[in-house]
Amino acid sequence: MSQTLNSIFEAQQKHKYTLRNSNATQRIQKLKTLMAAIENHEEDIYAALQSDLRKSRFEAAVTEVIFIYSELRFAISKLGSWMKPKRAGKTMTSLLARNRIWYEPKGSCLIISPWNYPFQLMMAPLVSAIAAGNCAILKPSELSPATSAIIAKIVKTCFEEKEICCIEGDVSVSTALLALPFDHIFFTGSTAIGKVVMEAAAKHLSSVTLELGGKSPVIVDETADLKVAAEKIAWGKLLNAGQTCIAPDYVLVPQSQQESFIGHYKQAASAMFLKAGGQPNPEGYAKIINERHFNRIAGLMDDAVNKGARIAFGGEKDEASQSISPTLLSQLPLGTAVMEEEIFGPVLPLIPYENLEEAIARVNEKSKPLALYIFSSSKNNIRHILKNTSSGGACVNDVLVHISNPRLPFGGVNASGLGSSHGFFGFKAFSHERAVVFQPGINTTKIIYPPYEGKSWLL
Numbered sequence: 001m002s003q004t005l006n007s008i009f010e011a012q013q014k015h016k017y018t019l020r021n022s023n024a025t026q027r028i029q030k031l032k033t034l035m036a037a038i039e040n041h042e043e044d045i046y047a048a049l050q051s052d053l054r055k056s057r058f059e060a061a062v063t064e065v066i067f068i069y070s071e072l073r074f075a076i077s078k079l080g081s082w083m084k085p086k087r088a089g090k091t092m093t094s095l096l097a098r099n100r101i102w103y104e105p106k107g108s109c110l111i112i113s114p115w116n117y118p119f120q121l122m123m124a125p126l127v128s129a130i131a132a133g134n135c136a137i138l139k140p141s142e143l144s145p146a147t148s149a150i151i152a153k154i155v156k157t158c159f160e161e162k163e164i165c166c167i168e169g170d171v172s173v174s175t176a177l178l179a180l181p182f183d184h185i186f187f188t189g190s191t192a193i194g195k196v197v198m199e200a201a202a203k204h205l206s207s208v209t210l211e212l213g214g215k216s217p218v219i220v221d222e223t224a225d226l227k228v229a230a231e232k233i234a235w236g237k238l239l240n241a242g243q244t245c246i247a248p249d250y251v252l253v254p255q256s257q258q259e260s261f262i263g264h265y266k267q268a269a270s271a272m273f274l275k276a277g278g279q280p281n282p283e284g285y286a287k288i289i290n291e292r293h294f295n296r297i298a299g300l301m302d303d304a305v306n307k308g309a310r311i312a313f314g315g316e317k318d319e320a321s322q323s324i325s326p327t328l329l330s331q332l333p334l335g336t337a338v339m340e341e342e343i344f345g346p347v348l349p350l351i352p353y354e355n356l357e358e359a360i361a362r363v364n365e366k367s368k369p370l371a372l373y374i375f376s377s378s379k380n381n382i383r384h385i386l387k388n389t390s391s392g393g394a395c396v397n398d399v400l401v402h403i404s405n406p407r408l409p410f411g412g413v414n415a416s417g418l419g420s421s422h423g424f425f426g427f428k429a430f431s432h433e434r435a436v437v438f439q440p441g442i443n444t445t446k447i448i449y450p451p452y453e454g455k456s457w458l459l
């Protein structure tokens with residue numbers, strides 16, 4: 001395997017110099033080829049996502065396939081302007097010069113992706129890598145093998161190995177790839193493995209984009225419309241059965257409104273994800289990816305209950321179908337694992353608070369999250385929360401939707417990630433911003449050369 005990896009890597013090392021000279025028209029053509037291949041394989045993609053995650057066709061279309069079409073269309077329409085060198089102002093040493101920022105391709109890139117949105121999270125960085133004129137090796141997740149296989153097939157129909165190549169496999173493949181001196185590594189996955197990736201990148205000083213996870217909080221204040229808030233939170237939490245990097249992880253609700261929130265959440269979650277009899281609806285509710293994650297989430301619920309938490313809603317687990325019903329936990333004592341690690345499942349802890357400062361302190365005692373959500377109708381409260389917390393992204397009176405706008409940077413901060421993706425931000429992640437000064441032929445900087453006698457007036 002190592003030999004194959006090395007020879008593909010070597011081929012890409014050579015080819016990256018050809019790609020550097022590609023213009024916008026050529027790159028747009030590649031993006032169009034990719035789009036056509038995705039369109040041709042759309043049914044296979046839906047089948048793969050059904051097989052890996054029991055994702056319904058509608059959910060798969062909205063969150064994976066259509067998502068990528070819009071990323072592709074946006075890149076195709078904007079690439080010409082993204083690639084144009086940007087003007088910069090002048091200084092004393094470049095008064096007569098043209099100062100420019102050139103976007104040059106990083107060169108050869110590695111993209112490693114996770115299993116939860118296995119199509120979208122490999123394709124979105126790939127679109128950016130192609131737009132920026134790079135070669136890339138793709139390593140999708142071994143935990144979503146059907147989708148990995150269709151990605152490999154699509155890539156093979158569009159590109160030669162020396163340009164873009166998908167290599168399926170587990171951690172051993174990732175480890176072998178990470179030993180190679182890539183120009184850039186774009187990793188999406190857990191914070192723990194993000195550290196492994198950054199350590200490997202440090203050996204070659206490869207630049208990195210790390211799209212990681214964390215516990216994304218929701219703060220609902222006393223001015224919020226609880227019914228609307230509960231409905232939006234339930235949708236964002238239970239989409240893909242909670243296996244979403246920016247899913248609301250836990251919700252902070254004013255003490256006095258706890259019971260009312262529980263009522264609205266039950267109603268909203270049942271209407272969207274349960275059958276009339278109260279069981280999860282397999283037509284629209286995903287399963288947990290595998291036995292290990294099913295047991296991990298079940299373990300978080302059991303630990304909380306054993307320590308005294310109350311299951312306010314749901315709590316059913318079905319090992320045979322690897323399904324966990326939408327669950328709301330309340331009355332959580334201190335020290336439960338569900339409030340320590342990223343849940344990444346359909347279990348929502350509800351934490352009551354007395355005043356906003358307490359809610360803000362609860363958020364700030366944890367690592368900076370990937371997303372933060374606020375439900376409020378008070379401009380003062382919204383501003384106060386935003387100014388006194390930090391997160392990769394934030395939504396006010398909604399959840400998740402910031403990810404779908406390619407005009408916004410998507411990414412984390414510190415423990416939840418480094419750098420950003422989507423649209424121009426993704427193009428920049430795969431580009432080096434090169435400062436280029438075009439001086440005229442005459443020597444305009446001579447004025448600061450020695451000897452310095454008589455030049456103190458310049459200081």
Ligand code: NAD
Binds near residue numbers: 175
């Ligand atoms: P993971 O970190 O376990 O795996 C991600 C990828 O890394 C996979 O391709 C896997 O094969 C590879 N990998 C695993 N162990 C490795 C190792 N020791 N060395 C090198 N490579 C290794 O993550 P996951 O379980 O696939 O995905 C879930 C995590 O990803 C969650 O934490 C979630 O929040 C995060 N996530 C983040 C985003 C984002 O955009 N920020 C999106 C989706 C998921």
